[in-house]
Amino acid sequence: MQNNPLISIVVPVYNVEKYLKKCIQSIVDQTYKNLEIILVDDGSSDNSGKICDEFAQKDNRIKVIHKINGGQADARNKALDIMNGEWVSFVDSDDFVSPYYIENLHYLISKYDVDIAITSFVRFYNENTKLSSSKISNQEVLLHNPDEAVKNMLYGKYYSVSPWSKIYKKDLFYNNRFTKGKIYEDFELMPIITSQSKKVAFCDVIDYFYYCRQNSTTKSDFSQKNMQGYEALDSLDRYFSNNLSIKNVLKDIRALSPLTDLPKIKISSDNERVLFDEVSKNINHKRLFILLFSKNINLKLKIKIIFFICFGRHTYAKFERMRLKKRINKIINNEKSGVVYE
Template sequence: MRLLGDKISVIVPIYKVEDYLHRCVDSIINQTYTNLEIILVDDGSPDNCPMICDEYAKKDSRIRVVHKKNGGLSDARNAGIDIATGEYIMFIDSDDFVDIEMMESMMKNMIDNNVDMVVCNIKYVYEDREVVKYNQVDRILDKYESMEEYLKDGVVQAVAWNKLYKKSLINDMRYKVGKTNEDEFFTYKVVDKTAKIYYNSRPFYNYIQRDSSIMGKYTIKRLDGVEASYERLNFIKEKYPSLYLNEKKTFLNLCIYSYMMILRNKNIDRDNKGKNILSNYVKELNFTSDEIKQYSLKDRIKVFMSKKSLNYCCKVLSILGSPQ
């Protein structure tokens, strides 16, 4: 066991995960990097999680437990940020677990390369198999490259949890409470505050795939993600204009996908509120003739059809058997 450098505050939001919690917390307390402040945030969990958290706190002085009224994932993460005292912050979801060398390796990347954030590779863990997200080598990205990777869902992703942050990056930031897709309102703004990000290609983070997770099924709350993407689109237009054209196309595709999911699940939008929200987003997208010329023929057709009617566009695409 090694005590290296500054303290990492590890924030773990917890709600109804008693079958997974021991594995998660054990993977943190057994890290080879030992200078940790482990903040377990019990978000009003109705099962045995509160008791499990308290038992861990009795065994390890590095563990702090917050018991709070249920407020959702964003609220739980914010509660952890509010009391964190480490120079660095890491988030780990309580149904996942991490390899024991993760924090030592990522802290070494942070210090040796003088970066603001370190991102590690991800291992998707299914019942019958494991899949590593990316097959790339370690590298350092400047802010523009990092944002480019983020927008194309590359090695810098929206998720909060496979990252080591300088706490100074997020001192004045908090997650939006009451939103699903909460990471998508948050992470791109953090990326924008960095000068350099280190990508560690080792798949240290084990992302458990389970049907009962928050993102497992499509519901109307998933439109929070479209809202986040629209905010990000306007942010990119102002601060990264060279990335804006492709991001606008990405946003249109997201609106089309979301509308098609509502068409396939009619019971989730009986008052047509979701369809109206998506249609209004598309109406606000203004494509110049010069912009459209830079798109592929398929994308041009989608632009023209969606501007005529998003409903019409999605029905045609459904007939053609295209998801978007």
């Protein structure tokens, strides 16, 4: 690998004028300079497109694509089609990254000869929360083979299934693209891409700052479109049909998903009652009981499983909805605790 390869950073942009400047500036300010920054304005109706153009006029590393709205997956795909980098990283337009984001990821791919490198992220709810970062120094680096990495990703152990806070060798996207029009496009694609890598490196240094907007965190809704998450599980189950260990992980995720989804359904209409029952079809009490003894599930989740089994889906959903709303409001209203470490 070249010592200083061109790295593409892809930012899908849609109606985020309030957050966009901070996001782009954090990328421009990277200590690693050999970058191709691709901003994809996905038909924004606010000033987002104009902001992208203004940054492009000041920095020749920036390319701007203006396109008709097609969704985040389509925006990412457009960038992948034109990128020139040997490596690619994704950043969401309402988030921002540390100055060492790419430098740290480049260090990992260079030293450990991997196809994917990952660093940690934090969620923050308060725009005024002070956040810090650092270069990789003596932090432990974990190396995972493809199967281990896919399992960790699906369980949310060490790293998430989201495409950001990672860097990928461009070859992994030669025959892979995000599925347009789906809201779980990353959940479906990332495990597949990871399974096609030769090795994954992870370092628990915080480089990515994921902003949870108040209007998106306090609402609790789950529509028919969200059932695409279960369709994504079906798709992954077919892809990994010959991999028994990953198929078992997918069974675990399917059993656990209703614990997250049911509290988001308020059951205030007949359609919501039907949806509640549809999600409930994925409940597998036997699998949940087995998970109580699994090393892959943390204590908090095991407590939720016990509550769910003992009190039933309706009581669990009502209690969990109240608990989440109270917790998020507390975080939002307290600047010092306005960050959640992952």
